[in-house]
Amino acid sequence: MDTVTSTDFSTPCSKNAQIDRFVFLAGWLLALFLLIGLRPAWADAADIEVSQMRVERTEEGLYLSALVRFDLPQLVNDAAVKGIPLYFVAEAELLRERWYWYDRHMTSATRYMRLAYQPLTRRWRLQVAPTPITNSGLGVSLAQSFDELEDALAAVQRISRWKIAEASDVEGDAKHTVNLRFRLDVSQLPRPFQLGLAGRTDWNLATSRNQRLGPETPK
Structure with a gap:
């Protein structure tokens, strides 16, 4: 029986786009967490x-x-x-x-x-x-x-x-x-x-x- 081998291809451009999206999402989440963490301090002062x-x-x-x-x-x-x-x-x-x-x-x-x-x-x-x-x-x-x-x-x-x-x-x-x-x-x-x-x-x-x-x- 012949063995079928499949190979995934990705271009440098698509990898860079994924990294950019990840960095953007991580930065947005970090900013959101900081705001959430600081808000109680302001509210409770x-x-x-x-x-x-x-x-x-x-x-x-x-x-x-x-x-x-x-x-x-x-x-x-x-x-x-x-x-x-x-x-x-x-x-x-x-x-x-x-x-x-x-x-x-x-x-x-x-x-x-x-x-x-x-x-x-x-x-x-x-x-x-x-x-x-x-x-x-x-x-x-x-x-x-x-x-x-x-x-x-x-x-x-x-x-x-x-x-x-x-x-x-x-x-x-x-x-x-x-x-x-x-x-x-x-x-x-x-x-x-x-x-x-x-x-x-x-x-x-x-x-x-x-x-x-x-x-x-x-x-």
Whole structure:
């Protein structure tokens, strides 16, 4: 029996066309994947700002009041409802302005807040302290309970007459600047939970604002 041998023929032109089509398709798919991958980051970026800030100078010291406006991104909200505590930090810094050199650091104050859902009571517990709050319960902190998350967040966002400096820290004849920084502190979250947050912009809740203070008006 005769053996029939078949041979496929291809020209250099057809191979080049196939390669060009493959490169074009691969590039188009890569661009599409990049857009898909980046979109959630844009969509989940939190909108946060210090909408109000007031610094009051009294004989007892310097007091700061502020309102920080933000909504919890969906992933952060879901984690809180499932019992993951949220840690917020407010930092205030007092600087004395100097025309001939960098501004001089006079003093600073920090407020730590821990917000956690209590499944047994179905209430939200907010702790506020001048030092980091741990699960051990050590340290001094003020605690409040709320029925709704919205009410608890309102307490986190509102800073009322927080003493950030003593009267002796403020020089009456100098100009000063008060810097306020507010953030969600992910470093205090459970370690395994932190590993899954890499590249997640929805957990980047941070904002800042400053206010200048002129020399004290003579009485």
